[in-house]
Amino acid sequence: MTRLGYGEQIRRWRVEKYKEQDSLMNARFRYVTMITAGSKAEGLTCLHESDRDELFVLEGILCVEAGISLHTIPDGIGVYRMDTHAYSGHCRLLLERQARNHSKVIHDALCDNGQGDILLSSSLFLDKMSAYLPTNSSFVNHERAGPSLPGSVGGVVHTDRVWAIRCHCPSILQRWASRPRHWPSPVLVQKVVSLGANVTAVGFKESEYKHMEWRIGFNTGESELVNNLNDTQAKVYVMLKMIVKDVLRPSKKEITSYVMKNIVLWQAERNPQNKFYAQSFLHWLLDGLRALRTAIVTKQLSYYMIPERNLMAASGLTYRQQSHWVEVITDMMAEGPRVILGLPKIRRAIVASPEPMLWYSMKRMELEMLELEYKNRMVPCYENGVLYKSDAIPQKMRRRMGEVLMEIALRMIEEGCAVNDLTDINDRMLQ
Incomplete structure (x- = not known):
């Protein structure tokens, strides 16, 4: 999961960059x-x-x-x-x-x-x-x-x-x-x-x-709470969201990532922090799935900040969906550690050769860091949507992004992949 972009270091870096971007934007708003x-x-x-x-x-x-x-x-x-x-x-x-x-x-x-x-x-x-x-x-x-x-x-x-x-x-x-x-x-x-x-x-x-x-x-406040989850808790949250998106696939937001966030926050509040460590990841993932299954069966999950509010109320869950999703989650829980192989993104990362996977991971991280830094550097350069002053650093960032994309394109060609234009590669790498 760290190689896929969910590690502690990149997570903390993103948080700071978005805070910086908000600060720059708010300096212009009245x-x-x-x-x-x-x-x-x-x-x-x-x-x-x-x-x-x-x-x-x-x-x-x-x-x-x-x-x-x-x-x-x-x-x-x-x-x-x-x-x-x-x-x-x-x-x-x-x-x-x-x-x-x-x-x-x-x-x-x-x-x-x-x-x-x-x-x-x-x-x-x-x-x-x-x-x-x-x-x-x-x-x-x-x-x-x-x-x-x-x-x-x-x-x-x-x-x-x-x-x-x-x-x-x-x-x-x-x-x-x-x-x-x-x-x-x-x-x-x-x-x-x-x-x-x-x-x-x-x-x-x-x-x-x-x-x-x-x-x-x-x-x-909720963002502050999630930012203070430890690495294991954050990765449980990410994987629960993947399960909802890629396995359950709700069509009308009957179950949302916000439900997963509340499950993880309740987990954190009700259990000692020293129980959340790398080797306990699977235990807490299955515990989260168990909580999700209960929420689907009962149509009841208390909102973490105001427990009297039921997040599953008016969710639109049908009896057919309940039955199907409960069966799917029960089967997933019975699989034990193999449950993560049901997630396409995780499965591809596991079966990929370690060296290319690490290489692409580093390039993706560099692209994302360049893109976020570029956006933040450009905010002070615009007034009412018009560029009114120049800054040499963003230009260097764009050049470096182009170089990274060319490196990725060349490696894809070497590996026999079909290569579209660099914009398409950039969009795919940052998804």
């Missing part, structure tokens, strides 16, 4: 703060291996729990009160105080509930936000998916863009922080609490009022 989330923020996927999740947090607006005094919030910030009489982990937002400079998107998403309250509609908010998304020949916007407004560049780089509002909910975070646990440490618990929460524009699927509801999330 009304939003961009946060890389999901697998990219966790350093657990290669550059083009999966979608990039981007969270755009609106500035000048805040939602708060009941009991929070408005006098503690600076003037000029718009304030919404959280009505949590909804499915666990969701809320409705009631206007308490208009922002001094509220956006047209927010204004157009306000609704009167007929009882004297003004609510912010999640559905209207996303509809209005969609209309403001830029469109051009290189970036294509796709159909809305939950709270996300997805897009892609060149059919290769896919981005899930999610707009969010900061959320001050100390009682929810304190309930999480006060649980008895083996992990995380008290210091990390307090850091997660300090990172706070946000709400995103999506309601509970089966709610009568889903178009008015928002979902409470802890993206930055």
Whole structure:
């Protein structure tokens, strides 16, 4: 797995590079703060291996729990009160105080509930936000998916863009922080609490009022937790995601990688850290599969941050899917160590000759590092999409990337492989 790009060193390096990129981008933004989330923020996927999740947090607006005094919030910030009489982990937002400079998107998403309250509609908010998304020949916007407004560049780089509002909910975070646990440490618990929460524009699927509801999330805190998993835990998480993607293959997100993340976080909290070491990898992988099978059978898995929220509720799982997936997982667990051979990516890596595998692994790592460094170096060079200053270092990076791709192409030819253009090789290497 280390040779496939899931080792501790490259994982930590990716995390720092995406944080650096966020910092560079936010130096240019005024009304939003961009946060890389999901697998990219966790350093657990290669550059083009999966979608990039981007969270755009609106500035000048805040939602708060009941009991929070408005006098503690600076003037000029718009304030919404959280009505949590909804499915666990969701809320409705009631206007308490208009922002001094509220956006047209927010204004157009306000609704009167007929009882004297003004609510912010999640559905209207996303509809209005969609209309403001830029469109051009290189970036294509796709159909809305939950709270996300997805897009892609060149059919290769896919981005899930999610707009969010900061959320001050100390009682929810304190309930999480006060649980008895083996992990995380008290210091990390307090850091997660300090990172706070946000709400995103999506309601509970089966709610009568889903178009008015928002979902409470802890993206930055969860990324911090995953980044503090040890090497064995991180690789269990990666392999569970592979099993869902390559073996179960859900067609409508009945099971997601987010379910796998929560299974691994519960594992970490409930067991001593010294039990997670390289030789125990298979034990924890099978334990994770057992937890997944139970979640499928019972349609029940508690959300790690808010246990009252069931991640399997409204998943759309059919009885036929349940029966089939339970059978598949049971068979996989019976295979013991051979279970990993059912994963195409792992199987190819195992049967490949060691020397070529190591060579391609090193070239893939170099390409990814060059690409991420290049992107970060280029951010300060652009203003409103126009290159306004030059930097010699990115040019040298591009030349080196071209040299690496030529080396790969020549080796492929020597090994009898069909070689397409260098762009195609680059896309394949970074997937």
